[in-house]
Amino acid sequence: MTDRTTIDRTSHLELEHHEKTFLDSNELIINMGPQHPATHGVLRVILKLDGEKVLGTECVIGYLHRGVEKIAEHRTYTMFNPYVDRMDYVAAVSNGLGYCEAVEKLLNVEAPRRAQYIRVVLTELNRLASHMLWLGTHALDIGAITPLFYTFRDREEILKIFEKYCGARLTTHAFRIGGCSYETYDGFEREVKKFLDFVTPKIDEYEELLTTNRIWVERTKDVGKISAKECIALGVTGPVLRASGVKWDLRKAQPYAAYPDFDFEIPVGQNGDTYDRYIVRMQEMRQSLRIIDQAIGKIPDGPIMAKIPKVMKPPVGEIYHSIEAPKGELGYFIVSDGSTQPYRVRVRPPSFVNLQALDMMVRGALVADVIAVIGTLDIVLGEVDR
Amino acid sequence: MISRLKGQHGSGIREANTYLGQKYVVADSSLIPELLQVLRDQEHFDYCVDITAVHYPDREKQFEVVWILYSFPRNERIRVKASYAEVESVPSAVPIWPTANWLEREVFDMFGIRFEGHPDLKRILLPDGWKGHPLRKDYGIIQQDQEWVQINLGIESGQ
């Protein structure tokens, strides 16, 4: 237990110090981002390089900071719901689920079974969409351009289902506090089933392109290694933690929504390198398909909204609720002062915490590995900066 | 566990309770570094989920800092809370959980709470020269550092 304190290799770049001797090669300081094709948005990474080798990095974030937590204090509980979609905009449904469940817990109500099943279906579809986007962009970062188009083609089908369900494709705002505000449309189950049949061979297709591709394996094996201990010490969660061999998924560890009803596995890796993370995410996509397949057949009948007051005034108190978002543990810490507006909403963003591990993972690696690791951490800057 | 903690630290634990099934401990601010260390080493709370703060301007000690911890072996969470006045600085948890680094920087950025012993305490989300700490209750929602915006962006208002 005690040796965890040894991991304190977190950014002290000391950019100002430049003591050079006559024979030293120049340590190159390069800004990667904010306007860079491979930093997934407006992440700025200051790289200290010796040739191609990375001596250290420092992340500069906040270019997309919108003060979501401040806004929450000035909106009612209901009004704040759409804002959470804008954080991790590729997994908006997960964000909404976390927030709605947190407020429901605070109000001490529970969403009806039917609503919970619909929530599970949509959240897992969203996990698929998020992982597909990750796969495409990650492969693009490593230089394989083709998977991007394949994954975007298939992600489109998920977005079509979202669009039909709630009218929006990306920032869905699919759930309401207390349940779902929309009943499923006619043929929802049939279309989801059709999508499952459509997408299963497609995932094999992605794997065919990459899993045994020699260059892909060479580029990802032993790149950005992180051990389970380091993951836990750095608070890294989600597929990154699981790829390091920790079988921990909030859907199993602290189940929420209707997840206890379903039978699924938690894929784990062993080495904690980029390749294992890739494999784990691919397996997760298959597990998601499994969950959706189980859920879609037995969505119970009944109401979709619980009885909740029109004006929500949760009792004084505070709650921390977290869910397994595609990126990791997404937590909401809500403090209520008994009024209609939350006194404080804190979002525990998985991307933000995971990004912290970047420096540790890329020290001593090459520039190309930095790109690969940023991709494999699967960050969304909207969530990092909030 | 709570009783064990109480036995060890006695009056330092102001309140230990559960609300909506979630455990929390309100501790005396002087007890914090010790308590966090004990929670990690003896009670196996090896994962620091989040560090955040809440601002209560009416209280004597304005800031309530919250540590949310999780234990992998026990599969349970606990929240540790302690109050600090504006002038006080909080002991940093970075030596205990490296993940606290950015989380504490964010708390510093948003609330202006200083963390003692943090390796690199500077703003993280807002630009370095920014004035004010936005998540304090006395910081208005549309308020911003006009001067900074003018100098760095060359526009009158960022809104």
Added chain:
Amino acid sequence: MPQNYVPIFIFIAFIAVMLPVTLLAAKLVRPDNPGKAKLMPYECGIDPVDSSRGRYTVRYYIVAILFVVFDVETIFLFPWAVQFKALGAFGLLEMLIFLLILVVGYIWIWKKGALEWV
């Protein structure tokens, strides 16, 4: 046959005239309004920290030196290859000795780690 080489100069002259002419023609039709930010070196939207004209890591120079050694070796092989049949087994033997010396050097640099990058 010297006349075989004359077209090289015709070709180079042709292209060397064509390209600047096109470049100048392009200059006539394209807009030109430079600005301070536009003329900054690109570094993802951030002002570069220091000049890029500094000393660089020595590994690239090692590669350059190794290249000279091995490329000269390849050049030596060409005349032998052209006269291969005429030189026969003796030529082959001599070339093998030459290659052997090089291969020893090659193994040495490999063992020395000059071909490693990290």
Added chain:
Amino acid sequence: MLDYITSYLNSDTTPGSAGNMFWAFVYIILIFLGLSVAVIAMNWLERKILAHMQVRLGPMRVGPHGLLQPIADALKLLIKEDIMPSQADPLVFWVAPLMVVITSFTVFIVVPFGPTHAVTDMNIGVLFMLGVSSLSVLGVVMAGWASNSHYPLMGALRSSAQMVSYEIAMGLAVVSAVLMTSLNKDGTGTLSMIGIVQAQQSQQVWFIFKFFPLGLIAFFIFAVAMVAETNRAPFDLPEAESELTAGFHTEYSGFRWSLFFLAEYSAMIAVSSIAVTLWLGGWMRPFPNALSGETWDLVFSLVPGLTFLFLAAMTFYSTARMPKHPYFKVQTIGLGGFGAVLALIGVALFVPPVRDRIQDIFWFSAKVALSMYMYIWYRGTFPRYRFDQLMKVGWKVLLPLGIGVLVLTAIAGILF
């Protein structure tokens, strides 16, 4: 004067060898135009083929099936503002793209499209090609250094190290091909490009199949090295978009940038031409020994015309499938016209005198086109190598392999 011009027509050698500078100049202009058309066609084809590999359509708007897209792009680049960073070294910055283009174009002087279809036939043709094409690295380094910016500098350094490393493996592979040319009766090999193809003709075998699998391995080494030399995927590290944004030409824009583009594609065609000349039998038609005889000669001589007719048929099919809407009228007519031109070319290729003269060029181009298709295919399939892996492949795999193949070829040459 007129005699001087017509006298060449009866000779059966290249204009350079005949010392006829007028025809040399004509050939130069033809090559220049042909290369420009080839680059334009490559641009369109690459985007189309890549698009279809990636379940999309590619350019569709400018002209029927985007046929005019490269021209539109060229025009756009011509009238685009040209930015030279204020801290750049103006002279070097200006010269670098010219350097790259000149070197990659000059190579084509010795490319033998047919026994007489080359500007000149140098007795050191192979060395000339290797030498000139490796000069282009100088232009790349100049471009990266002159920009005075970090990303171009890194791109330039990567590019120099990479090109230099693969140059060696390439050279060794070429030596083993040259060695094969000396395995004839008089025991003298040649470095002349035309001579090499003639050697394959007289030995009745493409060098890729000689001493199987040695020729094949040598060709493989060359094929890998040539992708690396031209900075194409999966070896496109000097311009790795996701790492260095655009590598050495980050600071280049507008027409100057298009020169790099032009150079890249013509360099691809150039190295493919070398590969075709050295291993794939140059202008020889397929199966020169297995399917020999008058009848087969006739059959193969009809292939060029049939190819064009097939392309024309495909174009007409697409024309018929164009949406029947007045909005598409011009495009439909344009596509039909394009098909008609192709058909006309196809028919013209059946005329015996044309057929005989064009055949060689056709087979050579077809082989080069195949190699270009491989380039596109690689790009659609492979992720990018990392720099250390790239160097490892160059120095620790291809170099020993090259030496080994060379030695084995030499031993085989003595024994058989």
